[in-house]
Amino acid sequence: MADTDASIGYGITFEMADLATPTDMIYVAEVKDVTPPSDETDQADASHMQSPNRSREFIDGLTDPGEASFEMNYVPGSPSDKALIAAKGKRKWCRLTFPNGVQTLFVGSRQTYEKSAPLDDVMTATVTFKVSGDPVHTDPTAPRNISAPTITGTAKVGAPLVVDPGIWAGSMRLEYQWKAAAAAITGATGLSYVPVAGDIGDTITCEVTAYNEDFNTMVASAATAAVIA
Secondary structure, X not given: OOOOOOOOOOOOEEEEEEOOOOOOOEEEOOEEEEEOOOOEEEEEEOOOOOOHHHOOOEEEEEEEOOEEEEEEEOOOOOHHHHHHHHOOOOEEXXXXXXXXXXXXXXXXXXXXXXXXXXXXXXXXXXXXEEEEEEEEEOXXXXXXXXXXXXXXXXXXXXXXXXXXXXXXXXXXXEEEEEEEOOEEOOOOOOOEEOOOHHHEOOOEEEEEEEEOOOOEEEEEOOOOOOEEO
């Protein structure tokens, strides 16, 4: 029996844009529990007086793409919060990207932005878009970087540097390669790197490569200051 191709939903991203500027996507952060557009086709009753064997007959009617929804961690005043508030009454070009690089794109109108702020639990929000028209489903695409990798820490011998890999769409795993003066550092393939004496005077970068089943994409962080003793 073949192994399953199933996967969990971790890594899904949601973005939206104005219809007039469909490539100017806004990333909505900390999304969870995503429900993509549905596909329900009405069945019209076409029965008539001579329907065979006194049985009802049906023909396909219109297809309703339904709603797309997600829950998210609610951060008041965040860019995502402001973007969802501003989406009220507007039709948006929406994009869901799955970890394997498949994308679902659709036009939607924000129906609900329901926020919850419990006393002793995380604040959350539920967002629903009414889908208009037929969604577009793409083949797998290459991982796409939404927010570039960044390095934190002081470029000093013995002081750890840590890379934040940024935000990726369509990625199933990440790999790291630290570099000093643009040359790969042997064995430095984790989330952190501690400069050594041989790095003095060099700048440090970290290349992050995102992979899905078919493609990979590499983005490098900005360089640190020159390493000091």
